[in-house]
Amino acid sequence: MDGPSRHDEFLLNRLNQRVSRMLQEIDKFNIAEYMLLLNNPRRFFWVNFLGGVGRGVGAALGATVVAAVIIFVMQRMVVLNLPIIGDYIAEIVKIVQNQL
Template structure:
């Protein structure tokens, strides 16, 4: 907020009218700029168009779901690859558990559920 130079209510009587108007103008202008930055007008237009709002939500939900699916697939493939590499190293104790996990995952991937 802009500096007004007013310290308390008792100073208001000593300030010239022109300075009060300038201060009010600066505060109002700052508020209008903040509202422009928040894009509140576009939001209210969107609320008056419910079908557009529905379509935007459907598309954004589909994009979010696709992103989650792709991200999880990449993450799971990376984990399986790392487990296969660790299993190939024939580490004692850990290697047996990793080999079992990889075998279970590969078996599940080969199953046809349809």
């Protein structure tokens, strides 16, 4: 054989480009840092613990804000004195205010 053909060189170049792209993607995801984190159980625990606490606090604050907005809107609807819904909403607002 005379050596690699043009088609073989083309395939090798494409393979080389794809491997280079895959290595860039791996670098983007910080796989090396993740592996170091997995090898240190104490740090892994704290990172996950603090992440969980942050998500929990965020969920609680978000739910509080949403509930406050809903109660505010319901109070404004009571002021409008809607015929059927008004009494029902007024009762719900009274219950919520008594619980606070």
